[in-house]
Amino acid sequence: MYKIFIVEDDETIAHSIADRLSSWGFESNVCNNFRNILTQFLEIEPHLVLMDISLPFFNGYHWCSEIRKISKVPIMFISSAGDKMNIVMAINMGADDFVSKPFDMDMLLAKIQALLRRTYDFTTQQSGIFQHDNIILNSTACTVTYHDNKLELSKNENKILTILLENKGQVVSRDILMNKLWETDCFIDENTLSVNVTRLRKSLAAIGVHDLIKTKKGMGYIIE
Template identity: 50%
Template sequence: MFKILIVEDDKKMSEIILENIVRWGFEGHRVENFNDTFNDFVKYDPQLVLMDINLPSHDGFYWCGKIREVSKVPIIFISSRNTNMDIIMAVNMGGDDFIQKPFSLDVLMAKVNALLRRTYDYINAFSSVIEHQGVVLNLKDSSVIYNDNKLELTKNEFKILYTLMQDKGEIVSRDEIMRALWEDESFVDDNTLTVNINRLRKKLEDIGLKNYIQTKKGQGYVIL
């Protein structure tokens, strides 16, 4: 689920935006201590930021610059300021879009959805790792890293873990996993899948990941 950080000084406005974000199926978090905006960003680790320009202490341009020092996460500026200079500053500081207040919530969510889709479709196509709950799967060398322990996987073990991590939080059926393992017309039967999953579980346990892959009887497997 995508997480969205709301950096908006108008409490009522930020609450309305948060309600709308949740209604669309996203997670949201409102910054309340604007002196601690950057730490909120680091702790929450969002996939998108909605950033007002007029903020206490430091303005949105300042916080955008701080975020850009460590992250390329998409940032949408939302502001009542509408001069060409404000828009140019927003872009130059690393903003990806600009919405002038007052705005339609439907327009805001259309822009949010479009930016998330563009950003994360691109990133997923070229990313070299998948991370979940501190477990890092390296797509380049089929290895797993957890708590500084590195684990080498076979081709089948890698494909099983990749499939489950791609759909983390969702039950993946045995048939889906077997289709992922079907390559070059080499047949993978039900027993072969069981053997590979058991080996993968044993390897994960050896680096401290007990019960990382859970069985849902009669349904399949899931990583939570």
């Protein structure tokens, strides 16, 4: 089931869209915290965002830009400001489509379905985004964002961090990490894993992330 995140401050419009989307088989999520839309986005992990331009605190362009820093999830603007300048602005900020208000619900559905097909027909529906405190991992793009700092990860660094965040709160054994990283019957020296974890820790420290990965002696690693 595709998840749609509706960022619209007119409650009547937002819930009207949500009800229709639910009847079409989508999981609808209406924004309820316009101070920090990015936090809700990360919690929901939607497959598509419907974004109004005029919002409390910060406008839709701002939040589109913030989402684009960490995700390529499709964003469709829905706005009464449907003049050429706003449409061009939306596309330049990273939006994938623009629907002017007032709109026909069936037309909106058709556009949503078309955008979802273009985005997910040949790709996984999983967003690949993990959040821990203020740390955001985009495992698809191999990047970590911490506040305004962004880090490009190597293939192995990305795999290690993804596995640990997928199992947050649990100890991941060294054997499991080595099997998932190298997936080979060949013997891999345990020191190779230690070197990779050390490199990852140093990379994270460079953007201000310290003590994220804990070592459990004789057991493995954990993100608590």
